[in-house]
Amino acid sequence: MSTEFVEGWEMLHTLGEGAFGEVKLLLNKVSGDAVAMKIVDLVKNANVTTSIKKEIAIHKKLNHPHIIKVYGNRKEQGVEYIFLEYASGGELFDRIEPDIGMKPQDAQKYFRHLISGVEYLHSLGIVHRDIKPENLLLDEHDNLKITDFGMATIFRMNGKDRMLDKQCGTLPYVAPEVLSGKQYHGEPADIWSCGVVLVAMLGGELPWDSPTNHCEDYVSWKECGITKQPWCKIENLALSILRRILNHSPPRRYKVSEIKQHQWFTKQFKDQGTPVKLPGTPLKKKIKLNRDSTGREEAILACSQPVHCDRTNQNHCDELQDRTSIGKKQVGLCSFSQPTNPEHMLLTSQCLGTQTQSGSNQTPLHRLVKRMTRCIMNTDFDKTRKELERLLDLFGYTWRECPQGTFTISCKDIRKMDLTFKANAMSLNGVSVLLDFRLSHGCGIDFKRHFLKIRGKLKPFISEVPMTWSLADATNTIP
Structure with a gap:
């Protein structure tokens, strides 16, 4: 379900997650504007405080059409919130x-x-x-x-x-x-x-x-x-x-x-094609969100890169994203990202049975887009869960289900590095299920390989019906 983050802004599903926090989608209930909010718990991850400050300071200096915009940040009760441009593609x-x-x-x-x-x-x-x-x-x-x-x-x-x-x-x-x-x-x-x-x-x-x-x-x-x-x-x-x-x-x-x-x-390719207009609502104005608790933006940038991998001596090594050895140290860090990839269509207000004039009537699915790692099952919620559980055991994955319908799946990728992804089952009017997969940590290309392998075994249960039905009664919202 959606929750109100601050007045006028609803916090919807998770866009991505990392070693020190996650990224949530914020939606303005009136204008429909969307913002990605990166959340870092500085109490649980005190060793990244300096690094996060530097990241914010650097990002605030940037203004370019091919770089995600940062709108501001605020620190509250040991949690750093960073407000970023939402990339719906x-x-x-x-x-x-x-x-x-x-x-x-x-x-x-x-x-x-x-x-x-x-x-x-x-x-x-x-x-x-x-x-x-x-x-x-x-x-x-x-x-x-x-x-x-x-x-x-x-x-x-x-x-x-x-x-x-x-x-x-x-x-x-x-x-x-x-x-x-x-x-x-x-x-x-x-x-x-x-x-x-x-x-x-x-x-x-x-x-x-x-x-x-x-x-x-x-x-x-x-x-x-x-x-x-x-x-x-x-x-x-x-x-x-x-x-x-x-x-x-x-x-x-x-x-x-x-x-x-x-x-x-x-080179000008012969079939350059026409750019595809992907779904999503662009931000046409600057989002007004609070800055940090001091009301100031970081302006002075350090000349050295803060590090995370050695909690006892964080001035001597940086993170390598894949877990590997440098000397005798084991290092690793997950990135934050927004895995919400559309193909051709957005589940619009018309599909959802909601009104377009006011964001207050939008369901948490309003910003859900059709991505390549998603399929519709013609089985009910319980049968979909059981079939997915059977396949995960068959393929030897390490997995857990919490809450019901949300599976966290772990394995090794082709390079023997850690790979974690999630599968979420959402009941649609009690007769079919939307099964959504998204990457949590690891190589995106290998994640897609695993998705294709699972989808291949699920093929007998996958509906060929286009996604044009109403989602007004959908339950078990994608996290």
């Missing part, structure tokens, strides 16, 4: 078909958006340091937006660049120099991550587990091996730009200006 990874990728023209469009945002960040002396599809959102107009600045830092102050030395990021996307144990430049490291994102978009898989000499796939790439997957699925012109972006030598790696001049980047 969901996460980029949901547009990537496992082992297939996406159309080259779509990959080019998103890559152009990504490079535009990264160029802006670097012009301000800021590096993101955790660029990956899970941190790249899409708005209602299918525009890419960079989000999650928890690992971002300043590399240039007063016109002077500084070297970085913290190991942070997500292993398959991190640049090799970041793992070297030596100092590195921030800009080339971000560019490398952008290149791995492009590989994922074009090939539907990641090129390696990590860019180290212990990884056979990475060594093969360094030695110009392109006969294996995913390289054999990528056409030559795209391989050309990838060769220059994923160069293991940072000084020889393409800069943003060179990327923008490359023939693949500027």
Whole structure:
């Protein structure tokens, strides 16, 4: 059920979650405006206080069409609330078909958006340091937006660049120099991550587990091996730009200006197509929400990256998103994200049996969009639950159901890293069930692989009827 967060604003379902909190959707009951609210419990996670302050300070400096906007923040009773632009198009990874990728023209469009945002960040002396599809959102107009600045830092102050030395990021996307144990430049490291994102978009898989000499796939790439997957699925012109972006030598790696001049980047595809207008209500005005308890915005940015992984000595190492060993330390951090990916239609007020003039009559499903990891079952609520339980046991997942109809599922991904996702069953008028899957932590592409495997076994019970029925009597709201 929805709850009122502050006067006039209802808190609806969960958009995403991380190691230190979650992201909820806020809806204005009168205007219908939507805001993503990131919630961090500083009492339970006291070691991230400095990092969160820095994240807010950096994010407030940013204003670019391909970066998620931050509207403000407030601190109340040990909880930090950060109010962000709601990207109703969901996460980029949901547009990537496992082992297939996406159309080259779509990959080019998103890559152009990504490079535009990264160029802006670097012009301000800021590096993101955790660029990956899970941190790249899409708005209602299918525009890419960079989000999650928890690992971002300043590399240039007063016109002077500084070297970085913290190991942070997500292993398959991190640049090799970041793992070297030596100092590195921030800009080339971000560019490398952008290149791995492009590989994922074009090939539907990641090129390696990590860019180290212990990884056979990475060594093969360094030695110009392109006969294996995913390289054999990528056409030559795209391989050309990838060769220059994923160069293991940072000084020889393409800069943003060179990327923008490359023939693949500027190419006009024959079937460029018409941009699809995705569902969702854009924010046309600035949302008025309280700032922090002091009423001030952070203006002074630190020159070092706060860390989270070592609770006893947090000045000596950064987080690597995938759980892996650096020396003898085990480190790990989940990102915040908004996995609410639409395909073609929003469950509108007409579908829901609600009024459009006032948000007060909207159900919590008003902002529910049809995403690729969702299906409608022609079985009732109890039978759907039992069938899902049977499949989860059959596939050997670790899972729990709490509350009833909400399943938290854990396993290892293809790289033996932790992967957690949720499945939520929602009864529709007692005759069918909406079964919704969303990623909680881990690789988005591998999450989709698991979803497709589960959906394949559920196929006999999946309804082929289009989603045009009323949801007014739906129960067990998606969290």
